[in-house]
Amino acid sequence: MDKEKMFSYHKWATLACLEHVQTLGEDLYQKEGANSFASIHAIVEHVIGVEKLWLLRMMGVAKPAFEHYEVETTQKAMEAFMLLHAEMELFFASLSEEQWQETLDYQNMRGDDFSSTREEMLFTVVNHASYHRGQITSFLRQFGKEGTALDYIYYQKQNR
Secondary structure, eight states: OOOOHHHHHHHHHHHHHHHHHHHHHHHHOOOOOOSSSSSSHHHHHHHHHHHHHHHHTTOOSSSSOOOOOSSHHHHHHHHHHHHHHHHHHHHHHOOOOHHHHHHEEEEEEHHHHHHHHHHHHHHHHHHHHHHHHHHHHHHHHHTTOOOOSSSHHHHHHHHH
8 A cells, every 4th residue: 555545544544533532422532441541532642642753753853752732622632633644744745765765763662772664654653543543442332332434445435
């Protein structure tokens, strides 16, 4: 799959997930439940901070600091993601194919050393967010609500 399509899917799934939570009631966004994060809000705060870390790593920052975002409501979260994703798209558009394949060295939050290409980093961003969207669905089911279909085939069906 090409990088542009993969990132487009990622943006679609992120917003579709948050819009779905928003339609079910803002109280669910902050409600605490049994998961590795305390709430959907905590998951979203984690995901957006990690996506910024990956962007900075792709820009060549070997040990970026975690940035906290103001995502106290689903609306603020959607706006923050749209801004970050626009920033990411601008950066991605500036890269040549050779730069996408360039291997960069960086450290994770624990200080462990890694080396990855920018393309591998992008795949990590999308995969990481997909995992956490699944956790959001798990929370919704705990709260007696339905999840929403966010698989690639649904994105593809809407965007042909």
